[in-house]
Amino acid sequence: xxxxxxxxxxxxxxxxxxxxxxxxxxxxxxxxxxxxxxxxxxxxxxxxxxxxxxxxxxxxxxxxxxxxxxxxxxxxxxxxxxxxxxxxxxxxxxxxxxxxxxxxxxxxxxxxxxxxxxxxxxxxxxxxxxxxxx
Numbered sequence: 001x002x003x004x005x006x007x008x009x010x011x012x013x014x015x016x017x018x019x020x021x022x023x024x025x026x027x028x029x030x031x032x033x034x035x036x037x038x039x040x041x042x043x044x045x046x047x048x049x050x051x052x053x054x055x056x057x058x059x060x061x062x063x064x065x066x067x068x069x070x071x072x073x074x075x076x077x078x079x080x081x082x083x084x085x086x087x088x089x090x091x092x093x094x095x096x097x098x099x100x101x102x103x104x105x106x107x108x109x110x111x112x113x114x115x116x117x118x119x120x121x122x123x124x125x126x127x128x129x130x131x132x133x134x
Contacts, residue, residue: 023049024049025051027052027075028052028054028086030055035120035134037060038054038061038063038114039062039063039094042064044071045125046125046126047111049128051131052101052129055132056103060101061097064088064095065093067082073121074087074112075090075110076110076111077099078109081103081105082099083100084099084101087117104132104134105132107129108129108130109129110126110128
């Protein structure tokens, strides 16, 4: 009986570290100027959308922002193979990030913030996937 409670407590204690299911993929729109554009908003341990799709070899402009509040958030997308190195602090006004993915595949994006003595934002589910297709 004691072993069952211990195991249940362990599983329940780890549950906040397991991210929720991802939303449906959201493709970037290709504007007439040949640039892919997409908006990403960060908030209380989430990104919306959390699964974005862009095309390789085509310039990307991500407009990133955070919901109003006191908690700081950031966005990190790092893939040397794809030629992407993004690390920015989010603000409520929004900012534009420009890059051109060099190859196909998937790479995570996440918030690097962490408050003392608490799980980091990434561990609490503030993460997503960028999928690069042909």
